[in-house]
Amino acid sequence: MASGFLSIVQKIIRKGNLKLTLANGETHAIGDGTGDLVVVRIADEEAEKLVRRDPTLKLGEMYMDGRFIVEQGNIYDFLSMVKQNTTNEIFDVPMAALLVGRIALQQLKSRLPVNHNKRNVAHHYDLSEKLFELFLDEDWQYSCAYFDPPGISLEEAQVAKKRHIAAKLLLEPNQRILEIGSGWGGMGMYLAESTKGVDVTGITLSEEQLKISRERAQKRSLADRVRFELQDYRTMTGMKFDRIVSVGMFEHVGIGNFNNYFRKVHELLADDGVMLLHSIARPKPSFATNAFIEKYIFPQGYIPSIGETVPAIEKAGLLIRDIEVLPLHYAYTLRRWRERFMARKAEAVALYDERFFRMWEFYLAGSEIGFRWDELFVMQIQVSKNQYSTPDNRNYIAENEAKLKEFEATRPPLEKVVF
The missing domain is CATH 3.40.50.150 (Vaccinia Virus protein VP39)
Structure with missing residues (x-):
């Protein structure tokens, strides 16, 4: 059974040449094969879940922690491939709710009288x-x-x-x-x-x-x-x-x-x-x-x-x-x-x-x-x-x-x- 993380990556990457290895060892070719090959591996199932739920924050954190590993190419190559494929269609209800919550919090903090400059x-x-x-x-x-x-x-x-x-x-x-x-x-x-x-x-x-x-x-x-x-x-x-x-x-x-x-x-x-x-x-x-x-x-x-x-x-x-x-x-x-x-x-x-x-x-x-x-x-x-x-x-x-x-x-x- 495909993981939720794999499903979202397959939904995003339609164009490009990505080789993805999941935490369970499965390897998947994703995209239409055009462009330079980018090879990435995700180290554990918890990292998969975190990135799936909150990609804008957790992808970077997992990369920092060495749990999202780029084995060929570099992180710019991967992000560029994602961005060139991304549409608003990938946002499900939980992700949208998380985004709305972040907007509300940042808007509030920017208006507080407390000076944290x-x-x-x-x-x-x-x-x-x-x-x-x-x-x-x-x-x-x-x-x-x-x-x-x-x-x-x-x-x-x-x-x-x-x-x-x-x-x-x-x-x-x-x-x-x-x-x-x-x-x-x-x-x-x-x-x-x-x-x-x-x-x-x-x-x-x-x-x-x-x-x-x-x-x-x-x-x-x-x-x-x-x-x-x-x-x-x-x-x-x-x-x-x-x-x-x-x-x-x-x-x-x-x-x-x-x-x-x-x-x-x-x-x-x-x-x-x-x-x-x-x-x-x-x-x-x-x-x-x-x-x-x-x-x-x-x-x-x-x-x-x-x-x-x-x-x-x-x-x-x-x-x-x-x-x-x-x-x-x-x-x-x-x-x-x-x-x-x-x-x-x-x-x-x-x-x-x-x-x-x-x-x-x-x-x-x-x-x-x-x-x-x-x-x-x-x-x-x-x-x-x-x-x-x-x-x-x-x-x-x-x-x-x-x-x-x-x-x-x-x-x-x-x-x-x-x-």
Whole structure:
């Protein structure tokens, strides 16, 4: 008799070339035989039951625990095959009920007045800095790179990302700049060095990122113009900034806090100021985050749609001046991160253990799947308080990028962070 797990896999995989070995030792060829062969084995019947009941969470957990084993190909290959075959028809009543329950819980948590922002940030960003050094570029850019022109290296694409954002900020000498979610300091230092006399304040809730950012700014003799602070944007008062930039942080705000976020942006932005938001986005509301990502990677994160973001901007009294969609650039970024991470497996395992390594492999592979097959993308939204703060055409972006390339050609090389 076929197991429930086998039945669901056979129902999902119609196209592809999968060889599945069940806990009882039975081996089954699944799919139409097209494409590269992927061979997987599930170690025990309990693992079969868990994945069958709750695939979005338990598949990742079983892979972490070594109970779902990929013997040929890799976990990305398996997930890609599943995603290219998946339709809503596979969801039965128990699975649908579980999904509804998760949506309700995540929606509730995003609206609770209790502030867990620092704890949630520390869960991910206060991991060993040596972990991130394994796969990030030399400037530690942990957000979507910009592969323009196509085929450039990760390092070149991350510089292109910073250049593209800086061009849209319309920087002028001696402006005050706020970066909400300053990471390891790369963007703030780029802005400070690219434009004469600008004063940059970068805020973060990660103590590890804060430490490294300050060290990097000190080494580049920028500490007097680039200050990094352990600060929640929600409690900032009494200051106005000519420019505000936020890269890869909005995904951590939570859908219940969008209105508050943009009201704070309005409060902190000068009357003739410009703000640039760079965030992962989805094609339509989902109301909840993937269960594996929520539990193990980004607690209480939420990827918004453009349609969920725009009303909050409008309610805050801000004007949308430009929206750009970067469709597959994060898929390219994640592919390079995963390849680098896998190439340094021994170092990652030495830092933590095999289970942690597989958790991050699953995270990076699953995230790339999201951009390749779930139509996730990156949005860049430029906002201001009045319509005269930005030009009436987009030619300025290319013009500013050309000037920034001249700056990059003479910029001192970045120092390698040594631990």
